Amino acid sequence: MSEVVAPGDVIGKAEEYLPGENVDVDKDGNLIAQVMGVVIRDNKEHVISIKPLKGNGLLKINDIVYGKVVAIPNDKVVIVRILGVDDNGNKVLLKDDITGIVPPSQLLNGKSSNASDLVGIGDVVRARVISRGPPYTLTLKDAQLGVVHARCPRCGHELVWRGGEILRCPNCGATVRRKVSLSEYWV
Numbered sequence: 001m002s003e004v005v006a007p008g009d010v011i012g013k014a015e016e017y018l019p020g021e022n023v024d025v026d027k028d029g030n031l032i033a034q035v036m037g038v039v040i041r042d043n044k045e046h047v048i049s050i051k052p053l054k055g056n057g058l059l060k061i062n063d064i065v066y067g068k069v070v071a072i073p074n075d076k077v078v079i080v081r082i083l084g085v086d087d088n089g090n091k092v093l094l095k096d097d098i099t100g101i102v103p104p105s106q107l108l109n110g111k112s113s114n115a116s117d118l119v120g121i122g123d124v125v126r127a128r129v130i131s132r133g134p135p136y137t138l139t140l141k142d143a144q145l146g147v148v149h150a151r152c153p154r155c156g157h158e159l160v161w162r163g164g165e166i167l168r169c170p171n172c173g174a175t176v177r178r179k180v181s182l183s184e185y186w187v
């Protein structure tokens with residue numbers, strides 16, 4: 001069982017362990033976690049350290065993330081709840097909700113368009129982090145970025161990719177246009 005701690009958590013006493021990576025000692029001799037992560041106890045060397053988790057504040061510029069579109073204010077800006085991050089090809093779920101924002105300039109290369117022509121509320125998108133955060137600024141501009149999962153706006157069934165920018169509902173036959181990620185689509 002891995003023990004996950006948050007910054008500021010007391011994880012032990014200085015007489016039990018020496019502070020290792022990402023651990024500090026306060027004036028009362030408590031060992032304090034400095035980052036969110038998993039506690040590593042080296043009982044041979046009596047060192048306690050924390051392996052950081054990707055979580056709040058720990059996404060890096062150029063990280064590929066997956067998130068759900070939660071709002072499209074003024075049909076210009078796309079607000080994303082970031083759910084996971086790509087870690088060397090593995091999708092790692094984040095512990096906490098992190099907000100990402102796709103500004104109009106990061107929606108599509110060279111074309112001005114309404115955001116709702118490219119993504120829909122509830123869609124899962126693959127995006128790239130381009131600022132420190134939270135909130136993080138995301139881009140959807142590259143061909144490999146965009147919608148990876150969407151549901152039918154009419155009946156709620158999962159949409160399937162028909163090639164290009166077209167998704168189709170196998171249940172009711174509706175088609176919708178999306179900026180689909182060329183690197184993956186989940187149905």
Ligand SMILES: [Zn+2]
Binds near residue numbers: 152153155171172173
């Ligand atoms: Zn449908």
